[in-house]
Amino acid sequence: MLSRLEPSLGKLLISEPFLMDPNFKRSVILISDFQEEGTVGFVLNHPSVLLLKDLIPEMPKADFPVYVGGPVATDTVHFIHRCYGKINHGQEISKGIYWGGNFEALKVLINDNSIDPDEIKFFIGYSGWAKDQLQSEIKENTWIVSNQYHPDVVFSSNEEEVWREVIINLGSKYAHVSNFPQDPSLN
Secondary structure (H helix, E strand, O other), X not given: OEEOOOOOOOOEEEEOOOOOOOOOOOOEEEEEEEEOOEEEEEEOOOEEEEEHHHHOOOOOOOOOEEEEOOOEEEEEEEEEEOOHHHHOOOEEEEOOEEEOOOHHXXXXXXXXXXXXXXXXXXXXXXXXXXXXXXHHHHHOOXXXXXXXXXXXXXXXXXXXXXXXXXXXXXXXXXXXXXXXXOOHHHO
């Protein structure tokens, strides 16, 4: 069900097609924490140039891409996963999708090649909104809120198609938007 005014845990925020803020242009954000005091989420489709092993030298086999989760606290590393049976820890934010967990156990699993890239996603920084800020931005039509997505889209490594696929899944009202050029002035 699509909601413009009620973001909550596990929903996706999709940026409106003409949002030009470089932090959020054509962004799909997974909401990982939604409370009265504020909201936290991770941009799913903005890759950085880094691999996890670049950030954590004691993980030399960590060839996992790192995404820019947002402009807040870019000196922190976060992860979401769908391998609770291996990590045995994390906060469930959507059915079968977890935020965080035991990082020491995760390091061992990665160094043993026991985690597949389609089971986990790493982020530097996060997206955050103060109390009532996100609701205000949604009312201003900056964001579309949706819980209609397949979990595979969250872990997709095809960053360019994530926004497009999520827009198409919103239904016929939005499907045509998926074909808009990134820079309409070039049209």
